[in-house]
Amino acid sequence: MTQADFEFIRDLAYSQTGIVLPDRKRHMVYSRLCRRLRALRINDFRQYCLLLQQQQEQELGHFINALTTNLTSFFREKHHFEFLRDELIPRWQKRADKRLRIWSSACSTGEEPYSIAMTLEPFFAKSPWDLKILATDLDTNVLTKAEAGLYPPENLENLPGKLMDKYFQPKGNVFKVTDDAQKLVFFRQLNLLESWPMQGPFDVIFCRNVLIYFDNPTKKKIISKFRQLLSDDGYLFIGHSETLHHISDEFDLIGQTIYRPNRRLNHF
Ligand SMILES: C[S@@+](CC[C@H](N)C(=O)[O-])C[C@H]1O[C@@H](n2cnc3c(N)ncnc32)[C@H](O)[C@@H]1O
Structure with a gap:
């Protein structure tokens, strides 16, 4: 070369x-x-x-x-899932509208959106709740794997036993994500650089471990588009080595790589 x-x-x-x-x-x-x-x-x-x-x-x-670099794992950076469990789920349970939308915006082989599904399923999977987890990535190979929901045992080593029993079924020498978790996740191909068809608003956007591959002008464009799609009381989760410092002044850092919009958007 x-x-x-x-x-x-x-x-x-x-x-x-x-x-x-x-x-x-x-x-x-x-x-x-x-x-x-x-x-x-x-x-x-x-x-x-x-x-x-x-x-x-x-x-x-x-x-x-x-x-593309597709490294991922179940419950990676577990503080985000603990924040969902300890802070957001109790708050959301009191919501009148019963509608939740989560976006895993660089979902790779599916471990991230399925971890979200396993965290939320016990609370919001049944009527009257309307929970959807959108999972997108640029790479079509990883999306095919994610949709299949089949994982070798070594990928599940860090999962608590009770989640393993509830959400995985053995299938030959691999394990398949059960329908209970899979039915909540909708996989689509989406390039973060191009235009996005979704309307939002999302309650949480996960954009973890992909901003590191972009330069600042690209990060700024993407983060500003996230703000447009995020509800005023929504959250943006980014990866452990990423920051919005010098990228956006539309968000406040409120926890470890957890951001909240700091102004209301006038949608009209
Ligand atoms: C390292 S993985 C992160 C997976 C997961 N979010 C996590 O933190 O474990 C980065 C993913 O970003 C995707 N990606 C890279 N550029 C992208 C783009 N322009 N639009 C959408 N996805 C992209 C890659 O295909 C890859 O699957």
Whole structure:
């Protein structure tokens, strides 16, 4: 991979996904795309860049799927789930409108939205409650896995036994998320960089461990759009190494990587 090839790949990744690939990620880019080159039986990166130029529509999805980092786990950064359980659930139970909307906006292989579902299901799954968890990601491969809801035992090691028994059924040598949790989650492909079809308002938006891949102008655009879709008394959860400091003045930090809108929006 020459410097020119790397720069072409870096610029395409940035324009299509917002993901910034600095020079220090060159080796990672090389090894992730090598797998794709092998699958296509292409011998060098020059040829692959030409293919991306000539047949961008067909190849772009594979290119993006190869470059995304999808690391996730059940109940990752558990303080967010404790905040849901200890602060939000008791408050929401008193709500008159009985409608809850949660968005997991970079859901990867589904562990995050299913963890949300398992936290909320005992309280809000039945009528008169109307609970929906929207789970979106750019990468179509991870969405296929998320929708299947099948996980190897090693991915479930940190789950409390009672959640394991309630929400997973053995299926061959893997475990399947039960319908009770799965029926609450709606998976869709969505690029955070493009326009979003949802109207909101959401009660909580999870945007965890994806802002780190973006530069400040991209973060600012996305965070300001989150504000538009978040209810005035909603919450935004971000990842452990992320901050809204210097990114947005529309939110107050009220807990560990937990933000609240600080002004009412005039929706008219
Ligand atoms: C490291 S994972 C984080 C998963 C989960 N939120 C968590 O914290 O465990 C980052 C995810 O962001 C997704 N992603 C990257 N760029 C994106 C974009 N422009 N729009 C939507 N999702 C994106 C990737 O496909 C990947 O699945």
